[in-house]
Amino acid sequence: MGERPAISPTRAENYAEWYQRVIRAADLAENAPVRGCMTIKPWGYAIWELIQSALDRMIKRTGHRNAYFPLLIPKSFLEREAAHVAGFAKECAVVTHTRLEQRDGVLRAAAPLEEPLVIRPTSEVLIGEAFSRWVRSHRDLPLLINQWANVLRWELRPRLFLRTAEFLWQEGHTAHATREEAEAEALRMLEVYRVLAEDFLAMPVVCGRKSAHERFPGAVETYSIEALMQDGKALQAGTSHFLGQNFSRACSIRFTAADGRENFAWTTSWGVSTRLIGGLIMVHSDDNGLVLPPRVAPLQVVILPILRGDGEKVLAAAERLRERLEGLRPWGQELRVEVDGRDLRGGEKNWEYVKKGVPIRVEIGPRDVEADQVTYARRDREGKWSLPVEDFLKNAVALLEEVQEELWQRALQLRRRATAPIGSPDELRAFFSAGNGFARTYFCEDEAVEKEFRETLGVTTRCFPLAEEAEEGPCFAHPDRPGRPALWARAY
């Protein structure tokens, strides 16, 4: 590509600012008039739709059904679970009135509500109340529900996609007859998230258990998928909670077992959000802008006719190529292809799609039509290649798969290079003074140690990787105590 990268500052110069510029250059989203809220623009929303449709299929295949619960939660509901309300009260949007009225020439809130309502920050208590009515007998269990919705948490330091007051997500809520079933469900959905992140977004993640401090308010156990960004910071990309009987007691979700006894159900909840798009950007993009793995690219191939000379003929060849490409159906779906026939300078058009991250750009000019060939470029590499049309058609799907695989391998390598074994507190301090990454220690889960590093270094345990739970070694901070493998990082 060009000598001068399209995004300024570059990643090396100012990563945080680079991130905002990539979003702007790809036209993904923008800040909204209400502080902390964002507008997701068509290119960004199309990515969300692809994530939604892939995940929705998996959620349904694992036996869950979608439903929709109200946006507003009575304050008294939120109070039912003590840890929960403590966790969310400080960032709740509160609805207190139900109309606006002119008074003294000014439009003011009127018709106060008897009980304030809260815009859902998450829906455990509201869905719990419904479950308490829907569940009567063990025959009603497991109850496996998912909802796609917007939620709102008043954020102090908002950042597009990563941390916004309002965001879009799905929240799964399930109730089970036994502890074992509920625990298995929480882990099953974590695995669904892993597949989504790795196979679809080409974003390697570590599946792990959270420490007590990092747990969801009200959960017995929180699991997460943790990804590593190019700047070495971690991103919690999805969480799955085993809630024990905390919420079923708070919301009175009871059932009659086969033996006639009444029990509280065991519940779970799990969610991923538009935050995934933030991760997608930070894992793959480069100094020329967004880079999209083909599976999550709203446009997988863009065809750019060079409209010099016999424009009609070139345009016709471009449309013919589009039709034939669409007819290919990799991954059970039509290939997503567009012809951009706008009368702009070729360079301008080309750079637009570079910045938008389209995996493959195809140029067709009069000479290509003559020679029955195309010239194509890959977003993940430099260079241009020419191929006879038939060969390009034969190779197109493999090419897209190659790009997907290439991005995956790069992200894996990035994580490998940025992960270091750490044997002592001093080593940990040295590691995070020098930069960022995943620090792997054995750790006894002493909360005081976590607190110290959180407060002095801004570093937290991201998770105890599930794949290594059987491993044991002397704790890096208290070598006399046994520890489990733990990953530490600065996190978004």
Add this chain to the structure above:
Amino acid sequence: MGERPAISPTRAENYAEWYQRVIRAADLAENAPVRGCMTIKPWGYAIWELIQSALDRMIKRTGHRNAYFPLLIPKSFLEREAAHVAGFAKECAVVTHTRLEQRDGVLRAAAPLEEPLVIRPTSEVLIGEAFSRWVRSHRDLPLLINQWANVLRWELRPRLFLRTAEFLWQEGHTAHATREEAEAEALRMLEVYRVLAEDFLAMPVVCGRKSAHERFPGAVETYSIEALMQDGKALQAGTSHFLGQNFSRACSIRFTAADGRENFAWTTSWGVSTRLIGGLIMVHSDDNGLVLPPRVAPLQVVILPILRGDGEKVLAAAERLRERLEGLRPWGQELRVEVDGRDLRGGEKNWEYVKKGVPIRVEIGPRDVEADQVTYARRDREGKWSLPVEDFLKNAVALLEEVQEELWQRALQLRRRATAPIGSPDELRAFFSAGNGFARTYFCEDEAVEKEFRETLGVTTRCFPLAEEAEEGPCFAHPDRPGRPALWARAY
């Protein structure tokens, strides 16, 4: 079916109550703890997903792109368009605080906002503000955007699906360089809604123009699709607004034309909501519960194995049939089929699917397996039929199309029978004293006449049908004035 209908009261006994009972019997939705809000349960939400996916395809095919705008609107934005704020201020949920805090042992709203925020009742002003930044030149037009979202209007007399405080919808918002283009867009999307209602929901609608009184607050012209329910009341099932330059002036959506002059854009907006499900219920359902046209049925065929005797064999035959049915792909999609292998009494299972409106129920018992046949029932007719398995497979798609067509024809007939030409105010009074239906008059659009009938009979003009706009006759109320065909009705 049975002698005693499944839903009590029946339509004839108490239509309003019958409606609520159909919803409960089909497990579509329920009232939520917050007054006026509803929980859409899985069966109801699956219907919404089918409507969404059909409509989303059409919205995209007509060149629109999806985006997402924030839930919260600053009060000052709402005030920008005078008619708009007057129309919505009295039913706005107002957010005034951003946290809850313990004070005197009670959790109270804290951290008041400087400017109150309103939960969107509709998004013209918010999206208008974005458009004012996105549109610069005529090359940015037309701007064709759609959003799927929840909105909130504080309703005084809520009814599940028909009128709820929070509801789900899509709202399209477009900006154009000329008045003609914007008018054409409003009508194009009305036609999309007609196709959705008629071809997909089998619900006949009249496309028409609204009278000034019935217009959307801030619109120059409102168009709607109007359907007739089985009780003779009308349902406004979708609206499309030509907004002129009202909102572009209020929000400052300006563009530089090709000739270099600055103009205000011409805008439209259009929406349909979960209200469509209310219409679907009231148009097709009967005294045994919900009746679903196959295209919008979450389950098109349910297979009910009769698990007497050789249960394994019967279940295997049922699963084989499911697989083969799914392999049929009418309307470009897999047939939606399930086997209900639960160990319940046959009658109980059967009635569950009757009440849920599944178009075709197939029974397979040991004797059917022996004879390689199935016994099936149609939701739209009484009776049961037996067919060799191969013949049933050959006919299944045609059968579903027949059910779709049958429901469509019935609804058409219903509307035909319930529509009467009316020549004078006395005739109109007599018509609506005797019952309900569409009264067709020539009408000069005198607002005083509309007011009188609205206030004395609860009857309003539903629309001036577009198909008959060329027609003219003497106004039914002022015979000395020319009138256009107008439909009157009591409406939901």
